[in-house]
Amino acid sequence: MTKAALPGLSLCNNATLRRAGRKLGRFYDDVLAPSGLKGTQYGLLYQIHIGSEPAMGAIAEALIMDLSALGHTLKPLIRDGYVETFADKDDRRVKRVRLMPQGRAKLDEAMKLWSVAQQRFEAMVGKDEAAKLRAALDAVAALDFDMPPAR
Amino acid sequence: MTKAALPGLSLCNNATLRRAGRKLGRFYDDVLAPSGLKGTQYGLLYQIHIGSEPAMGAIAEALIMDLSALGHTLKPLIRDGYVETFADKDDRRVKRVRLMPQGRAKLDEAMKLWSVAQQRFEAMVGKDEAAKLRAALDAVAALDFDMPPAR
DNA sequence: TTTGATTAGTGGCATATGCCACCTTTGCGG
DNA sequence: CCGCAAAGGTGGCATATGCCACTAATCAAA
Numbered sequence: 001m002t003k004a005a006l007p008g009l010s011l012c013n014n015a016t017l018r019r020a021g022r023k024l025g026r027f028y029d030d031v032l033a034p035s036g037l038k039g040t041q042y043g044l045l046y047q048i049h050i051g052s053e054p055a056m057g058a059i060a061e062a063l064i065m066d067l068s069a070l071g072h073t074l075k076p077l078i079r080d081g082y083v084e085t086f087a088d089k090d091d092r093r094v095k096r097v098r099l100m101p102q103g104r105a106k107l108d109e110a111m112k113l114w115s116v117a118q119q120r121f122e123a124m125v126g127k128d129e130a131a132k133l134r135a136a137l138d139a140v141a142a143l144d145f146d147m148p149p150a151r
Numbered sequence: 152m153t154k155a156a157l158p159g160l161s162l163c164n165n166a167t168l169r170r171a172g173r174k175l176g177r178f179y180d181d182v183l184a185p186s187g188l189k190g191t192q193y194g195l196l197y198q199i200h201i202g203s204e205p206a207m208g209a210i211a212e213a214l215i216m217d218l219s220a221l222g223h224t225l226k227p228l229i230r231d232g233y234v235e236t237f238a239d240k241d242d243r244r245v246k247r248v249r250l251m252p253q254g255r256a257k258l259d260e261a262m263k264l265w266s267v268a269q270q271r272f273e274a275m276v277g278k279d280e281a282a283k284l285r286a287a288l289d290a291v292a293a294l295d296f297d298m299p300p301a302r
Numbered sequence: 303t304t305t306g307a308t309t310a311g312t313g314g315c316a317t318a319t320g321c322c323a324c325c326t327t328t329g330c331g332g
Numbered sequence: 333c334c335g336c337a338a339a340g341g342t343g344g345c346a347t348a349t350g351c352c353a354c355t356a357a358t359c360a361a362a
Contacts, residue, residue, distance in 0.1 A: 012265070013272055013281055014179040015194040020288035021172045022349075023215050027296045028165040029350085038350095040318065043166040057340060064174050069319040071342065076317070093327045093340045114163070121164055124294055129287070130164055136284050137171035138161055143275055145178045173319075180320085189320095191348065208310060220349040222312065227347070244310045244357045309358075318348075328339075 017140075024121070031117035035110040042114060044073060045099065045107045048083060053098045055088065064141055082106055168291075175272070182268035186261040192228060193265060195221075196250065196258045199234060204249045206239065215292055233257055 028039035037045070047059055054062075060070045074097065077083045082103030088094035099107065122130045161167055179190035188196070198210055205213075211221045225248065228234045233254030239245035250258065273281045 011269075011285070012194060012197075013269065013285060014175050014190045015197075016285045016288045016292075017168070017172050017175055018191065018194070018348095019215050020291040021168050023292045023294070023296075024165050024168055026350080027294075030296075038317070039165045040169065043163060043169070046163075046166075055340085064170050065318090066320050067341065068321080068343085072320095073318060091328070091340085095341065118162075118164065120296075121294075124296075125291065133284075133287050133291070134161060134164060134167045136280070136287070137167045140171040140276065140284070141167075141174045143174070143178075143272075145174075145181075145271075145275075169318095177320080189347070206310080216348090217350050218311065219313085219351080223350095224348060242310085242358075246311065303362100305360100305362085307358100307360080310356090312353105312355080314353090315351090317350085320347085321345090323342105323344090325342080326340090328337105330335100330337085332334090 027121065028114070028117045031120070032110055032113050035106065035113055037106065037110045040073065041077060042107075042110045044070075044077065045082060045103060045110070048097050048099055049104075049107055053096045055094045055096050056085075057094070059097065077103070178272065179265070179268045182271070183261055183264050186257065186264055188257065188261045191224065193258075193261045195224060195228065196233060196254060196261070199248050199250055200255075200258055204247045206245045206247050207236075208245070210248065228254070 025039055028042075032039055032042055035042075044059070044063070047062055048054060051058065051062075056070055056074075057067060060067045063070070065073075074083065074085070078085065080102075081100055083097055084100050085095050085097050088096055125133070176190055179193075183190055183193055186193075195210070195214070198213055199205060202209065202213075207221055207225075208218060211218045214221070216224075225234065225236070229236065231253075232251055234248055235251050236246050236248050239247055276284070
């Protein structure tokens with residue numbers, strides 16, 4: 001009896017989610033590798049693609065990520081000429097992002113690879129199961145963790 | 152009808168998982184904040200705690216993380232005196248990790264906060280749902296993504 | 303035993319994410 | 333019109349993760 005008695009960290013919702021994330025992330029990254037994009041970058045490009053020259057704040061909100069984190073993540077994509085940012089015409093505080101032709105092409109290229117990863121994954125867990133999992137994860141992402149602290 | 156026509160990135164298993172991870176991660180991090188530990192550090196300390204002075208490789212495998220990534224992540228914990236590493240007696244290639252008294256105390260302290268986060272989360276999604284989600288995530292973590300590329 | 307393959311980690315480099323302090327622009331009142 | 337609070341980003345700093353090249357210690361085959 002090793003020590004299975006102790007509650008493994010599979011009991012922690014957060015740890016379990018992170019662990020699965022590392023695993024799945026590496027899989028998608030591997031499949032996307034030929035395009036030179038990471039899974040996160042692919043997702044970011046896609047999000048920009050489906051938006052209408054979205055503002056950084058809008059992207060951050062959609063991806064549920066910190067605005068500054070988005071700024072950092074965007075840098076390599078700008079550096080590589082995939083996207084470009086520009087000030088909003090009406091509100092100069094707002095900075096919008098748009099895909100450049102090269103980014104568009106790269107997205108198309110990566111999309112094919114993404115399909116492979118997506119299909120391979122769903123073939124393993126089952127399309128229904130995958131959909132259920134995504135639904136559950138979306139539900140988590142939509143939760144309102146308002147801290148009681150305060151005001 | 153905004154542009155819901157385009158397949159949102161909620162269709163990508165990887166993006167969905169990452170997004171939920173960011174959200175949940177911040178929640179656990181916020182609750183654990185008073186202890187000074189991040190959710191990842193808590194999980195790592197816990198993993199070391201339930202092991203018998205585990206080797207780095209064993210920890211990395213359990214957490215499904217890159218060995219070098221584990222090394223990096225371990226540094227702040229060593230610096231703060233929570234854990235210590237030492238060479239295995241029989242195989243000097245192996246480096247084992249053990250909790251220091253201070254780490255033990257910190258873990259106990261953080262565990263209380265963790266319970267709060269865990270309970271608050273499960274109160275929102277339901278204990279059963281949470282268990283199902285963890286099971287699904289563990290299943291993903293256990294998948295064997297063997298590339299066909301190969302050899 | 304000598305050598306070559308394997309195993310376990312390290313260090314450097316790059317991206318992913320967050321928080322916080324700060325700077326600009328706006329929006330509002332007064 | 334002035335001054336101030338709110339909104340939207342930026343930069344710096346710290347942790348989280350990976351990959352790759354390299355080193356040290358073992359192991360196995362000749």
